[in-house]
Amino acid sequence: xxxCTYQCPDQETRVELTVVNSRxxxxxxxxxxxxxxxxxxxxxxxxxxxxxxxxxxxLIGHGxxxxxxxxxxxxxxxxxxxxxxxxxxxxxxxxxxxxxxRYFGGTKLGTGGLVRAYGEATRLVLAALPRAVKIVAHxxxxxxxxxxxxxxxxxxxxxxxxxxxxxxxxxxxxxAHLPAEQFSAFQSALRETSSTAVSVEIIEPNTxxxxxxxxx
Numbered sequence: 282x283x284x285c286t287y288q289c290p291d292q293e294t295r296v297e298l299t300v301v302n303s304r305x306x307x308x309x310x311x312x313x314x315x316x317x318x319x320x321x322x323x324x325x326x327x328x329x330x331x332x333x334x335x336x337x338x339x340l341i342g343h344g345x346x347x348x349x350x351x352x353x354x355x356x357x358x359x360x361x362x363x364x365x366x367x368x369x370x371x372x373x374x375x376x377x378x379x380x381x382x383r384y385f386g387g388t389k390l391g392t393g394g395l396v397r398a399y400g401e402a403t404r405l406v407l408a409a410l411p412r413a414v415k416i417v418a419h420x421x422x423x424x425x426x427x428x429x430x431x432x433x434x435x436x437x438x439x440x441x442x443x444x445x446x447x448x449x450x451x452x453x454x455x456x457a458h459l460p461a462e463q464f465s466a467f468q469s470a471l472r473e474t475s476s477t478a479v480s481v482e483i484i485e486p487n488t489x490x491x492x493x494x495x496x497x
Contacts, residue, residue: 287343289313289376291413291493296405300398302386306332307406311413311491312339312378315348325380333385336399338366343375356383360395368403374412379403413491418458420445420485423471425453429479436474440467443492458490 293310308325312318318339326335338351349370351362365379381402390398425433430453437444437455440463448454459467464483471479
């Protein structure tokens with residue numbers, strides 16, 4: 282199975298925006314099921330239980346199989362949840378949930394002002410959001426002499442792997458995620474680089490994992 286063609290959040294992220302004395306707090310997070318999205322929304326609502334509104338939207342999946350939902354949470358119909366959802370849909374992302382919390386500042390923003398404020402808060406949090414792609418990967422253990430340390434780091438990176446943990450003792454033990462489709466090529470490159478000096482073992486096969494991306 283190849284790398285997914287869409288991006289999703291790598292971790293929960295939060296930004297704040299003030300519009301005419303109203304405070305908007307946008308929180309975005311990965312959500313890989315409707316239940317996860319609902320749990321995230323419920324948690325943010327508990328955190329900001331004293332807020333005027335906690336407007337939410339989510340996209341589960343991507344493309345033709347996406348599940349989309351939004352809620353105005355008491356704001357005038359169509360002025361809050363829909364703008365948040367529209368920004369999510371225009372981002373090209375999937376498996377993402379957003380809650381925009383509002384503390385009313387005493388001045389009404391009007392229909393257009395609300396649409397702009399909720400949309401802008403969502404755009405800001407997505408701009409700050411670290412992103413990732415989901416891949417099917419093997420979790421592997423690589424045992425190597427210290428003299429091979431830098432070379433193995435380069436080899437893992439060249440095969441789109443991600444290091445999870447390193448243990449330093451008589452030898453180095455590296456735990457990493459390697460895309461399943463890259464594992465055979467990694468083994469071949471490892472043999473060419475080290476002969477039998479470095480060993481690799483699959484400790485968890487075919488797991489779904491997130492790999493950070495550097496561009497958005």
